[in-house]
Amino acid sequence: MNHLKVGLVINPLAGLGGSVALKGSDSVAEKAMALGAEPKAQQRVQSALQALTSYVEFLSFVTAPGLMGEDLLSSMGFQVDQVISLEDKDYSLIGRSSPSDTRRAVEAFTEAGIDLILFAGGDGTARDICSVVGDQIPVLGIPAGVKIHSAVYAVNPQSAGALLEQMISGELTGVRSADVRDIDEDAFRQGQVKAKLYGEMLVPEEGRFVQMMKCGGIEKEEWVLNDIAAEVVETMDDEVLYIIGSGATTKAIMDELGLENTLLGVDLVKNHQLVASDVSEVELLSHLDHETQVKLVISVIGGQGHIFGRGNQQLSPDVIRRLGKENIQIIATKTKLKSLEGRPLLIDTGDAELDSALCGWYRITTGYQDEVVYPGSDGITDVQV
Known part of the structure; x- marks a missing residue:
């Protein structure tokens, strides 16, 4: 068995706009909650980590405060080596975190000697992380957003857990470069898809568990x-x-x-x-x-x-x-x-x-x-x- 030190950051607002037909969560999280949307990111990460509860001795975490990681890890009994200090805010309340908090947490991860960054969110979260780490540290996304065009995500939360289990068991060591893409949500809500490549990050090499980049295939048909x-x-x-x-x-x-x-x-x-x-x-x-x-x-x-x-x-x-x-x-x-x-x-x-x-x-x-x-x-x- 291998010991794995993971940097975990969760975007608690990820995916809020999906169920209420807002087609994203960027800048509309408050409106989404007013329409009755319920946060799901914590649940998605819990599903991913559930398969790893028998590997607690082989796992340790560096994470962000409150709903950005600390609360969930503590409730599940995982070892937390360090909670990153961010702004003087109560991060246990929904709506307190921001993209800049994600970036600051990831900056701290790069100095903490972690093996892998595990994150939950959508393409916006992937962009934030990519802007800090580029291809320096392997990452793995737990899909929690509405639009996920980037190829840095597991196909679902359970696949993310299965992939980490393989890494702990020593069955998986390779990584590959994967695109980080995002679209203009304002244009998206008007029915226009404007995607852009923002960079690449390294992901564990396991095609069955990591999704491919979204692509079209109808123009010629x-x-x-x-x-x-x-x-x-x-x-x-x-x-x-x-x-x-x-x-x-x-x-x-x-x-x-x-x-x-x-x-x-x-x-x-x-x-x-x-x-x-x-x-x-x-x-x-x-x-x-x-x-x-x-x-x-x-x-x-x-x-x-x-x-x-x-x-x-x-x-x-x-x-x-x-x-x-x-x-x-x-x-x-x-x-x-x-x-x-x-x-x-x-x-x-x-x-x-x-x-x-x-x-x-x-x-x-x-x-x-x-x-x-x-x-x-x-x-x-x-x-x-």
Whole structure:
């Protein structure tokens, strides 16, 4: 066994804007909480560290105060060698931390002789960390944000824990460079994706547990999207409420219907008519209360392979449970599936039990009267293509 000294920093506000359809948390955390959003970052990190509670003697931490790391580690019984001193604020209260706190904590990590920086957040948090460490120290992100384009994150919290377990066991030693990317959230909320490369960081080399960089794959396949859309629209039942997920692939369905589309949000359609646009988790649950038949149409994030947990947090565990796996329809071009190079679709709802239940094979619409079967995995369960 190897002893691992980890620098842990948590962005407590990460992901707050997802469930309330704000498509991010930068500068809107207070608004998100006013709309009923609940912080999930602590829960995500706890899920990652749960598998490591039997390795306490082989793990020690340097961390930030309060909700930025100290509180969770203490509650789980991990050894904390040092709590970084930041500003004179009560970091045990939500909303007190800032990006500058993250950067100051990481600066202290670089002087503390740590082996790995473990962090929870989204692309903004990755940017903050990259601005300090660059490629000096290996990092591993626990996905907790709304938009995660960067390739420095584990595919889900459980995968992060499994990867650390491998490092302690001496099974994993290599690292590779991975891109840190972020988008303009103001433009994002207007339906425009403007991504930019901010640098690279080193991540543990384990392709099964670390996600790939988000990439597109539809520009050369517009005719295929038209075929997929025609198939979906032709088979729509007038009595069913359809939840249309985010992305350019599902947008083709709305175009086929002649309806306005929220490119980066979730829309509702029934009897070929728009029922509601850019809905939140609460609004989805309300519609599920009043509809007897509901189906979800979602696509696959190119390169990464995620179907849940990246940019569609409105589709919460409660929403997905109410729907049932049998009412989930996945659409994707064959080119996008081939770009996964044999990796399964990834499921990261934030609920490990649900993720496990959603594992298995899915029928995926890939064209007009054309479909394939493809496996989905929580990143832990071994589902072979």
